[in-house]
Amino acid sequence: MSLTILKGTIVSAPALGQLDITEGGYLAAEDGRILGVYPVLPEQYAAAPVEDWGDALILPAFADCHLHAPQYPMLGTGMDLQLLEWLQAYTFPTEARFADTDYARSVYRKLAAELIENGTTRVCMFSSLHTDATWVLMEELERAGVTGYVGKVNMDRNGAPGVLEETTEGSMAETLRWLEGCGDFAHIRPILTPRFTPSCTDELMAFLGRLAAERDLPVQSHLSENQSEMAWVRQLHPDCEQYWETYAKYGLWTDRTLMAHCVWSDRRERTAMRRSGVTMVHCADSNQNVCSGVAPVRRALDEGIKVVLGSDIAGGDRLSMFDVTASAIRASKARHLMDHWDTPFLTVPEAWYLATSAATAFFGEPAGFAPGASLHAIVLEDGQLPQPHPLTAQERLERCVYRRQPDAVREVWSAGRRVLSRGRSRA
Amino acid sequence: MSLTILKGTIVSAPALGQLDITEGGYLAAEDGRILGVYPVLPEQYAAAPVEDWGDALILPAFADCHLHAPQYPMLGTGMDLQLLEWLQAYTFPTEARFADTDYARSVYRKLAAELIENGTTRVCMFSSLHTDATWVLMEELERAGVTGYVGKVNMDRNGAPGVLEETTEGSMAETLRWLEGCGDFAHIRPILTPRFTPSCTDELMAFLGRLAAERDLPVQSHLSENQSEMAWVRQLHPDCEQYWETYAKYGLWTDRTLMAHCVWSDRRERTAMRRSGVTMVHCADSNQNVCSGVAPVRRALDEGIKVVLGSDIAGGDRLSMFDVTASAIRASKARHLMDHWDTPFLTVPEAWYLATSAATAFFGEPAGFAPGASLHAIVLEDGQLPQPHPLTAQERLERCVYRRQPDAVREVWSAGRRVLSRGRSRA
Numbered sequence: 001m002s003l004t005i006l007k008g009t010i011v012s013a014p015a016l017g018q019l020d021i022t023e024g025g026y027l028a029a030e031d032g033r034i035l036g037v038y039p040v041l042p043e044q045y046a047a048a049p050v051e052d053w054g055d056a057l058i059l060p061a062f063a064d065c066h067l068h069a070p071q072y073p074m075l076g077t078g079m080d081l082q083l084l085e086w087l088q089a090y091t092f093p094t095e096a097r098f099a100d101t102d103y104a105r106s107v108y109r110k111l112a113a114e115l116i117e118n119g120t121t122r123v124c125m126f127s128s129l130h131t132d133a134t135w136v137l138m139e140e141l142e143r144a145g146v147t148g149y150v151g152k153v154n155m156d157r158n159g160a161p162g163v164l165e166e167t168t169e170g171s172m173a174e175t176l177r178w179l180e181g182c183g184d185f186a187h188i189r190p191i192l193t194p195r196f197t198p199s200c201t202d203e204l205m206a207f208l209g210r211l212a213a214e215r216d217l218p219v220q221s222h223l224s225e226n227q228s229e230m231a232w233v234r235q236l237h238p239d240c241e242q243y244w245e246t247y248a249k250y251g252l253w254t255d256r257t258l259m260a261h262c263v264w265s266d267r268r269e270r271t272a273m274r275r276s277g278v279t280m281v282h283c284a285d286s287n288q289n290v291c292s293g294v295a296p297v298r299r300a301l302d303e304g305i306k307v308v309l310g311s312d313i314a315g316g317d318r319l320s321m322f323d324v325t326a327s328a329i330r331a332s333k334a335r336h337l338m339d340h341w342d343t344p345f346l347t348v349p350e351a352w353y354l355a356t357s358a359a360t361a362f363f364g365e366p367a368g369f370a371p372g373a374s375l376h377a378i379v380l381e382d383g384q385l386p387q388p389h390p391l392t393a394q395e396r397l398e399r400c401v402y403r404r405q406p407d408a409v410r411e412v413w414s415a416g417r418r419v420l421s422r423g424r425s426r427a
Numbered sequence: 428m429s430l431t432i433l434k435g436t437i438v439s440a441p442a443l444g445q446l447d448i449t450e451g452g453y454l455a456a457e458d459g460r461i462l463g464v465y466p467v468l469p470e471q472y473a474a475a476p477v478e479d480w481g482d483a484l485i486l487p488a489f490a491d492c493h494l495h496a497p498q499y500p501m502l503g504t505g506m507d508l509q510l511l512e513w514l515q516a517y518t519f520p521t522e523a524r525f526a527d528t529d530y531a532r533s534v535y536r537k538l539a540a541e542l543i544e545n546g547t548t549r550v551c552m553f554s555s556l557h558t559d560a561t562w563v564l565m566e567e568l569e570r571a572g573v574t575g576y577v578g579k580v581n582m583d584r585n586g587a588p589g590v591l592e593e594t595t596e597g598s599m600a601e602t603l604r605w606l607e608g609c610g611d612f613a614h615i616r617p618i619l620t621p622r623f624t625p626s627c628t629d630e631l632m633a634f635l636g637r638l639a640a641e642r643d644l645p646v647q648s649h650l651s652e653n654q655s656e657m658a659w660v661r662q663l664h665p666d667c668e669q670y671w672e673t674y675a676k677y678g679l680w681t682d683r684t685l686m687a688h689c690v691w692s693d694r695r696e697r698t699a700m701r702r703s704g705v706t707m708v709h710c711a712d713s714n715q716n717v718c719s720g721v722a723p724v725r726r727a728l729d730e731g732i733k734v735v736l737g738s739d740i741a742g743g744d745r746l747s748m749f750d751v752t753a754s755a756i757r758a759s760k761a762r763h764l765m766d767h768w769d770t771p772f773l774t775v776p777e778a779w780y781l782a783t784s785a786a787t788a789f790f791g792e793p794a795g796f797a798p799g800a801s802l803h804a805i806v807l808e809d810g811q812l813p814q815p816h817p818l819t820a821q822e823r824l825e826r827c828v829y830r831r832q833p834d835a836v837r838e839v840w841s842a843g844r845r846v847l848s849r850g851r852s853r854a
Contacts, residue, residue, distance in 0.1 A: 073813040076829030077822050079756070080774045094815035107813045291760050291772065317753070317829040326744070329506070330715050334761045337720055345718065347507050386500040386534045388521035395504050402503030402744040406833055 004029040004416070005045060008053035008379065009393050010037050012060050012368035013353035016301065020368060021393045026050070027058055029375040032416015036371050053379050053410075053424070057396060060368060061376035061412060062321035063122035063148070063359030064115070066220070066260040066281040066310025069137050070095045070104075070128040072111045075314045083226045083290045083315075091314070092160035095128040095153075104133035105140065112144035118320040119378035121414035122363055123148040124220055124258055124281075124310075126193055129155055129166050131178040138188045145412070145419025147376075148363065151193025151220055152178045156204045172207050179215070187415050191258075196222040197233045197246045209251030218256040218362075221247065224269065225261035226292045244272050253278060258362065260310055261286075262300070263293040270300055279306040279362055282354070284331035285324065286315030294335045297328070298343045308359040309351075325355045325401045348398045379411035381425050431456040431843070432472060435480035435806065436820050437464050439487050439795035440780035443728065447795060448820045453477070454485055456802040459843015463798050480806050480837075480851070484823060487795055488803035488839060489748035490549035490575070490786030491542070493647070493687040493708040493737025496564050497522045497531075497555040499538045502741045510653045510717045510742075518741070519587035522555040522580075531560035532567065539571035545747040546805035548841035549790055550575040551647055551685055551708075551737075553620055556582055556593050558605040565615045572839070572846025574803075575790065578620025578647055579605045583631050599634050606642070614842055618685075623649040624660045624673045636678030645683040645789075648674065651696060652688035653719045671699050680705060685789065687737055688713075689727070690720040697727055706733040706789055709781070711758035712751065713742030721762045724755070725770050735786040736778075752782045752828045775825045806838035808852050 010025040020037070028035040028045055041050070071094060078090035098104045115123065123141070127134035127150055134152040141150065152175060159165035166174065175192075182190045192208050194200040200208075212219050224230055224243045237246045244265075247253045255277030262280045265273065273280060282297050300307050310316070311324045318324060325348075332346040346354070357367035366373045382396055382405055391399065400408070412420035437452040447464070455462040455472055468477070498521060505517035525531045542550065550568070554561035554577055561579040568577065579602060586592035593601065602619075609617040619635050621627040627635075639646050651657055651670045664673045671692075674680045682704030689707045692700065700707060709724050727734050737743070738751050745751060752775075759773040773781075784794035793800045809823055809832055818826065827835070839847035 073815040075812075076826040077818065079825065079829060090815070097815060110813055288757050288760050291763055291768070293764055294761075330757075333715050333718050334721075334764075336718055337761075338765055341718070385502075386537055388500040388517070388524060391504065398506065399503040402506060404831065 002031050003045065003048040004375065005041070005048050005050045006053060006058050006377065006379065007050050008056045008058040009396070010058045010369065011393055011397055013349060013357045014368040014370065016353050016358070017347065017350045018353075019349050019394060019397070023055070023393060027369060027377065029416060032375050034369055034371055034373045034375055037369050056410065057380045057382060057393070057400065059378045059380060059397070060356040061119050061121035061378050061414060062355050063308065063363070064120045064311050064321055064324070065124045065258060065279070065308040065359050065362070066283055067123065067313045068126045069108060069111055070098045070133070071314035073107055075319070076317045079289045079317065081290070083292065084228060086290060088160060092164040096160070096164040098128040098130045098133040101132050101136050104130070104136045108137045108140040112140045112146055114319055115146050116144050116412055116414070116420050117409065118322070119409050119412050120321050121145065121147055121376045121412060121419070122359065123150070124191060124362070125150045126220070127152050129153045129164065129171070131174045134178055135181050138182065138185050142185050142188050145414040145417060147187035147415050149189050149191035149218060149220070151191040153193050153195050154204055154208060155195040155199035156201050158198050168201055168204050171204055175208070175211070191218045191220050194221050194252065196229070197243065198229070198236060205246070205250040205252065212254070213251055218258070219252045219254070220258040221252070221260070223259040223262050224264040225287070226290070227264060230264060242269050244269050248272070248276070260312065261292065261295065263287050263295045265296070270303055270305055274303055274305045277306070279308055281308055281310040282328060283310045283312035283316055284327040285318055286312035288331065289317060290315055294331050294338060296335070297332060297346065298335065306358070306361070307354055308362065309355045320404070321355050322401050322404070325351045328354060348401055349394070352397065352401060375413050375416045377413040378409055380408050381410050382408055384408070384425070429458050430472065430475040431802065432468070432475050432477045433480060433485050433804065433806065434477050435483045435485040436823070437485045437796065438820055438824055440776060440784045441795040441797065443780050443785070444774065444777045445780070446776050446821060446824070450482070450820060454796060454804065456843060459802055461796055461798055461800045461802055464796050483837065484807040484809060484820070484827065486805045486807060486824070487783040488546050488548035488805050488841060489782050490735065490790070491547045491738050491748055491751070492551045492685060492706070492735040492786050492789070493710055494550065494740045495553045496535060496538055497525045497560070498741035500534055502746070503744045506716045506744065508717070510719065511655060513717060515587060519591040523587070523591040525555040525557045525560040528559050528563050531557070531563045535564045535567040539567045539573055541746055542573050543571050543839055543841070543847050544836065545749070546836050546839050547748050548572065548574055548803045548839060548846070549786065550577075551618060551789070552577045553647070554579050556580045556591065556598070556601075558601045561605055562608050565609065565612050569612050569615050572841040572844055574614035574842050576616050576618035576645060576647070578618040580620050580622050581631055581635060582622040582626035583628050585625050595628055595631050598631055602635070602638070618645045618647050621648050621679065623656070624670065625656070625663060632673070632677040632679065639681070640678055645685070646679050646681070647685040648679070648687070650686035650689050651691040652714070653717070654691060657691060669696050671696050675699070675703070687739065688719065688722065690714050690722045692723070697730055697732055701730055701732045704733070706735055708735055708737040709755060710737040710739035710743055711754040712745055713739035715758065716744060717742055721758050721765060723762070724759060724773065725762065733785070733788070734781055735789065736782045747831070748782050749828050749831070752778045755781060775828055776821070779824065779828060802840050802843045804840040805836055807835050808837050809835055811835070811852070
């Protein structure tokens with residue numbers, strides 16, 4: 001039996017808009033599973049060593065539910081282009097480089113390290129179409145302590161000819177070969193990843209749908225990001241009234257499906273999401289950078305749809321989920337303005353819930369620091385900044401969301417393991 | 428004669444949307460004034476020592492034309508509130524602490540250091556109403572190497588009674604006392620700073636207008652940020668059709684006036700800005716955080732209005748002008764969406780021009796690295812990041828705007844002085 005006891009200002013979001021705050025509290029875990037959060041240490045743990053972080057914040061680690069690993073090298077470039085141009089000019093050539101596993105190794109090692117440094121311990125991630133590089137990605141995430149899902153991308157049409165493309169047969173064969181090699185990872189699992197409807201033939205979509213059912217695999221893709229893309233999907237699938245139906249007709253629309261963006265998902269499409277239990281991944285930076293629009297997040301939440309957040313690098317330009325949380329708030333304020341101040345914006349506790357607890361269900365875990373949950377946590381020291389008055393725990397959380405504090409993250413725990421350890425700051 | 432020669436990839440924006448790029452170029456300055464940018468070092472400087480930065484970027488330093496120094500301690504808090512609530516709950520109590528000059532010294536020293544670390548060497552800054560703390564601010568900026576304008580705030584009505592307020596007589600007397608103590612600063616000059624129309628009686632406004640004329644002083648204030656504020660101004664000045672007229676009628680609306688926000692400045696108000704040569708300070712983060720709206724920056728530029736950028740901390744939550752540049756682009760993309768994709772968004776070169784060269788005229792200087800300009804420059808090493816292909820200088824600039832690179836700023840030059848020196852990175 002291995003006991004971990006962290007002492008500090010413990011904050012988590014068990015539900016939308018709700019914060020659990022325990023100042024000077026104890027977060028106890030046994031063999032990597034949370035026992036509970038206690039204002040006073042229970043007697044049975046009295047003999048256990050306590051890692052006392054003073055008044056440092058102890059927060060659930062983040063889940064980034066949509067990002068493209070092979071786009072990491074192009075982060076912050078090409079942002080003056082629109083989606084479809086940007087794919088051709090930047091994205092496809094960049095992803096093509098991942099045919100080289102040495103290049104993949106060097107990039108993915110940096111990416112995995114940067115995720116952990118920023119307290120992101122769970123991901124749902126797109127790789128490129130390359131099987132070998134996808135394994136490299138899974139290895140590097142596993143080594144760094146990132147957990148979650150990674151998908152080899154499927155794209156057998158409308159790629160970049162001669163640069164980034166695969167045949168239908170090749171895509172199917174490589175997907176099977178890739179899945180065979182995914183058995184060895186303790187914390188990283190495969191997720192089926194048709195790039196988006198325009199990238200996949202009907203035959204490939206049908207194959208992936210069958211595979212999802214037969215092997216009980218989750219699915220991730222893109223939905224209703226941009227109006228030109230939606231028009232293109234309508235051309236490709238004249239039998240489908242809406243974009244989501246192009247996934248649904250092949251069995252790719254279930255309660256284990258993540259759909260990124262949903263910027264233009266109207267009430268009918270959102271109803272289909274709710275009924276099937278599909279999760280919407282909101283990627284605020286990306287939607288703004290490539291001028292897609294502002295997703296109807298508040299409406300989706302009000303309607304009972306599952307909503308989580310994604311950095312969507314490199315459409316998004318920020319990997320830190322603190323930044324992504326702030327971006328979701330800003331996007332909701334843009335929505336608030338566009339709706340003539342009618343739609344309430346996301347508050348800090350709400351957006352932070354979306355970045356942390358809202359996602360845990362997809363990973364089969366309870367929200368926040370609930371007993372039984374796997375320990376995913378950040379220890380954060382924010383004492384270096386001037387303050388106008390002694391800040392409350394909620395104000396400190398808000399300041400962490402908005403204000404970058406270099407080296408403030410002192411420890412990161414992922415699936416019960418300490419994966420970053422910087423010790424207490426000296427200042 | 429003191430010669431400075433910096434070698435690297437020299438990029439500047441001499442005009443809106445235009446980039447001057449000299450790879451492997453030489454930026455030469457004599458006694459702090461720029462001689463020129465040369466692809467080959469002119470013979471007459473052959474004997475001078477060259478500081479060779481390899482392919483590091485050498486960029487003009489930033490100008491932050493609207494920020495509230497005493498709000499620095501509250502950066503990133505209270506963002507779920509709207510403007511007028513936020514002033515009462517956070518801003519006024521925070522500013523009130525600057526009655527204590529020791530507190531002011533400790534906060535302002537950190538602020539000045541953070542400005543320089545982020546390459547901001549020119550500011551137009553609000554202090555609080557406190558004369559002594561304003562001198563402390565000017566001292567700390569001067570010591571750190573920040574140049575520009577600082578204003579003691581005037582606010583003789585609608586403050587926070589018992590917390591932050593001054594009488595009309597007190598405000599006038601303190602303004603005169605403050606100006607007397609501003610003679611000793613080499614690089615920091617006073618600017619008259621009525622907080623905003625609701626904060627100043629007619630008598631005080633008239634006094635400030637006379638002072639501006641008599642002593643040839645510039646003026647900074649706020650304009651048309653928020654619709655409730657505008658309604659309030661209409662109540663207070665029923666004789667004025669528009670907000671700007673409340674400044675104009677007291678001589679506070681000239682070509683040496685900076686007006687922050689202008690979110691709701693319509694064509695008539697913008698025409699008044701253009702005719703009088705008033706400069707609009709766009710503060711994108713702040714406008715979004717407190718849900719004011721999205722300023723019509725593109726229209727203002729098309730109409731020939733002078734537009735510059737401000738971080739507006741702590742309404743804005745980001746001090747780095749790289750971030751502020753990215754925020755201006757994002758805001759313009761929100762505008763683009765709200766205008767049904769009609770209004771072109773700001774490109775990276777355009778927004779970066781607003782953050783650098785556009786502001787130099789207010790400081791009496793030519794744009795970019797023009798001969799005769801005072802040397803304000805950043806040396807930035809961005810070689811630590813993976814890249815998909817050898818990036819062009821313009822792509823590197825774009826990546827700097829979007830992507831935070833800790834410690835990438837290696838040197839900062841301000842008014843000809845080296846004010847930050849980290850040496851070349853070891854990696």
